Amino acid sequence: MAAGTEPTPRMVPAAAGGRFDLLRLPLAKRVATHRAFQFALTLPALFVFTLVILTGLFGTAVGNANFSTIFVWVVWWALLIVVFIPVGGRAWCTMCPIPSVGEWVQRRAVVAASSARPFSLGRNWPKPFRNIWMQNVSFLAVAGFSGVILTRPLWTGALLLGFVVLALALFLIYRRRAFCRFVCPVSGFIGLYSGVAPVELRSKDPDVCLRHCGPRGKECLKGSSRGYGCPWYEYPGALDRNAYCGLCTECLKNCPLDNIAVNLRPFGADLLVPKRSLDEAFKAFIMLATAGIYSATMLGPWGWLKAWANLGSGNPLHFIGFVALVVGSSLVLAPSLLWAACWAARTMGGARHVPVGRLFTSFAYATIPLGLAAWIAFTIGFVFTNMSYALPVVSDPFGWGWNLFGTRDSSWTPYLPWLVPYVQVPVLAVGLALSIVFGHRIAVESLGNARRVRWSLLPIASLLAAMALTLLWLYLG
Amino acid sequence: MRDLPGHDAGPVEKNRLRLALWPHQGWLALAGVVLLAVLAVGLGSRLSLFTTEPTSRSFTVTARQFAYSPGRLSVNQGDRVAIRLFPIDVTHGLHLDGYGLDTSSVVGGLSRLEFVADKPGVFRFHCSVTCGPLHPFMIGEIVVEPNTPFGGAAVVLLLVTVGAVGWSFRGNAYGRGN
Numbered sequence: 001m002a003a004g005t006e007p008t009p010r011m012v013p014a015a016a017g018g019r020f021d022l023l024r025l026p027l028a029k030r031v032a033t034h035r036a037f038q039f040a041l042t043l044p045a046l047f048v049f050t051l052v053i054l055t056g057l058f059g060t061a062v063g064n065a066n067f068s069t070i071f072v073w074v075v076w077w078a079l080l081i082v083v084f085i086p087v088g089g090r091a092w093c094t095m096c097p098i099p100s101v102g103e104w105v106q107r108r109a110v111v112a113a114s115s116a117r118p119f120s121l122g123r124n125w126p127k128p129f130r131n132i133w134m135q136n137v138s139f140l141a142v143a144g145f146s147g148v149i150l151t152r153p154l155w156t157g158a159l160l161l162g163f164v165v166l167a168l169a170l171f172l173i174y175r176r177r178a179f180c181r182f183v184c185p186v187s188g189f190i191g192l193y194s195g196v197a198p199v200e201l202r203s204k205d206p207d208v209c210l211r212h213c214g215p216r217g218k219e220c221l222k223g224s225s226r227g228y229g230c231p232w233y234e235y236p237g238a239l240d241r242n243a244y245c246g247l248c249t250e251c252l253k254n255c256p257l258d259n260i261a262v263n264l265r266p267f268g269a270d271l272l273v274p275k276r277s278l279d280e281a282f283k284a285f286i287m288l289a290t291a292g293i294y295s296a297t298m299l300g301p302w303g304w305l306k307a308w309a310n311l312g313s314g315n316p317l318h319f320i321g322f323v324a325l326v327v328g329s330s331l332v333l334a335p336s337l338l339w340a341a342c343w344a345a346r347t348m349g350g351a352r353h354v355p356v357g358r359l360f361t362s363f364a365y366a367t368i369p370l371g372l373a374a375w376i377a378f379t380i381g382f383v384f385t386n387m388s389y390a391l392p393v394v395s396d397p398f399g400w401g402w403n404l405f406g407t408r409d410s411s412w413t414p415y416l417p418w419l420v421p422y423v424q425v426p427v428l429a430v431g432l433a434l435s436i437v438f439g440h441r442i443a444v445e446s447l448g449n450a451r452r453v454r455w456s457l458l459p460i461a462s463l464l465a466a467m468a469l470t471l472l473w474l475y476l477g
Numbered sequence: 478m479r480d481l482p483g484h485d486a487g488p489v490e491k492n493r494l495r496l497a498l499w500p501h502q503g504w505l506a507l508a509g510v511v512l513l514a515v516l517a518v519g520l521g522s523r524l525s526l527f528t529t530e531p532t533s534r535s536f537t538v539t540a541r542q543f544a545y546s547p548g549r550l551s552v553n554q555g556d557r558v559a560i561r562l563f564p565i566d567v568t569h570g571l572h573l574d575g576y577g578l579d580t581s582s583v584v585g586g587l588s589r590l591e592f593v594a595d596k597p598g599v600f601r602f603h604c605s606v607t608c609g610p611l612h613p614f615m616i617g618e619i620v621v622e623p624n625t626p627f628g629g630a631a632v633v634l635l636l637v638t639v640g641a642v643g644w645s646f647r648g649n650a651y652g653r654g655n
Contacts, residue, residue, distance in 0.1 A: 303544020440645030
């Protein structure tokens with residue numbers, strides 16, 4: 001279309017129901033479009049992260065007296081699961097310090113938009129791995145070793161340092177944020193659950209993006225003097241899900257037409273976007289299953305399970321058994337149960353012409369709200385009990401006897417243990433309700449016919465209820 | 478209205494998006510779910526159902542890295558409970574949630590907690606003396622029967638299931654008869 005002509009009339013999306021563009025607020029727009037915005041968020045996170053690595057590697061081996069284990073697996077984890085993801089989607093990725101050093105090296109700049117050739121081989125990420133299977137594997141690897149990683153400062157420090165080194169190496173080999181997009185175990189589930197969040201970054205008018213093409217267009221993708229092309233391998237003009245938008249705001253800085261919005265929106269809107277894939281479906285299973293495994297291992301009374309996870313039973317086969325339990329429940333048990341429910345849904349709904357595999361992939365997304373609720377409930381279960389360890393480690397991060405802020409001698413005390421069930425049960429109930437409602441929406445999309453939808457929902461809802469009751473039994477039973 | 482991939486937006490799609498994107502009744506329904514869940518836990522925690530005659534119960538709990546044995550104790554509401562803590566490898570503690578009781582003992586020693594289990598439900602006890610890497614996760618449980626908080630919460634989840642299914646059936650997004 002020639003420049004200056006009017007667009008062909010079509011159904012141009014105005015702000016879809018319930019959207020409010022935060023960038024209408026002048027201060028918000030000024031802050032978000034400033035080049036130093038992301039750096040200002042990343043810098044304090046990098047400082048804390050550096051302290052985590054140093055205390056992990058050189059501090060006391062006593063986990064609850066070391067800054068690394070307490071601030072990563074209690075404080076940061078709680079903030080991530082309870083606040084960042086449900087409220088801000090991928091907001092943590094905006095400020096994550098792990099890729100920051102590598103990105104600065106690649107860009108040869110920290111804040112400014114450098115036009116220098118990237119310090120990288122600039123390879124394209126291999127096509128067979130352009131999915132989140134590698135993130136699924138990396139998460140399962142961390143989950144399998146969680147009994148030692150979460151409790152030994154040395155393992156925590158070494159793991160995080162390893163992530164930094166790996167991220168740096170990938171920045172030097174591949175274009176843009178390959179580590180974040182395809183490898184990081186945390187990024188995988190943040191992306192999956194970010195679809196629930198009430199925040200999104202989208203183009204205001206896709207037609208504007210369509211017209212803004214050619215050699216001088218698509219600055220959001222290619223970069224410009226104002227900013228870098230999308231580091232997450234996304235084309236912001238066509239973004240319709242949060243899953244792979246890291247909220248870095250480079251596109252905001254780049255767009256010459258002010259066509260990018262950061263919207264407040266209804267919860268869970270992404271779950272209805274009909275983009276479904278098997279790798280994401282299995283991520284949903286992995287997260288739901290590991291929430292249950294972690295709840296049983298970390299919060300349960302079964303000492304043998306903790307010994308197996310902790311490499312502490314003296315028999316290496318026990319640890320292999322624990323890993324098998326994690327992998328088996330994530331990749332075999334949970335998917336098998338959903339497959340059976342999908343087969344029953346298809347049969348009861350009289351929709352035998354619909355492939356079970358298609359239903360399987362689609363209905364996996366219905367478990368996302370319950371999975372996030374399970375992780376919130378699990379996190380609440382141990383955070384309230386262990387948050388008091390944060391006070392002494394702030395004053396004595398290495399466990400060397402310092403007393404920087406006078407809180408070193410604060411004794412352990414569980415905070416508000418009576419409140420825990422009052423949070424866990426409503427969270428599980430809301431997660432279950434949303435999963436069933438979204439399951440219905442997915443059934444409508446997959447089957448269409450009202451009668452088929454009604455009958456097919458019953459086995460899916462039953463499975464979701466059984467999962468929720470199992471989790472409830474782990475917490476209150 | 479944003480075009481969905483592969484679809485031309487029209488009245489059916491507008492209806493679908495409108496239904497999908499949180500009608501006000503949805504918020505009210507979720508608030509009701511939260512309230513119901515809180516009430517179930519609260520009422521369940523305060524019920525006094527002495528289904529059996531209260532009696533005295535005594536337990537010797539062995540503590541070693543990182544588990545208690547037995548890890549799960551079961552008593553009836555109203556029972557007078559005595560727990561004797563017996564560490565066998567390093568010094569361990571026992572802090573009982575819900576009753577605010579705490580004790581600790583050195584290896585070979587024996588300390589004691591006594592209380593009346595007047596509140597139903599599951600109460601965790603934690604090691605209160607740093608004993609090793611998994612110390613924060615050294616947990617046991619006392620189940621005070623009848624476990625009415627769990628029962629009430631389970632009923633709520635079942636009601637939520639029925640309610641969510643009913644809510645979903647109240648309006649077909651593609652119009653009736655399609």
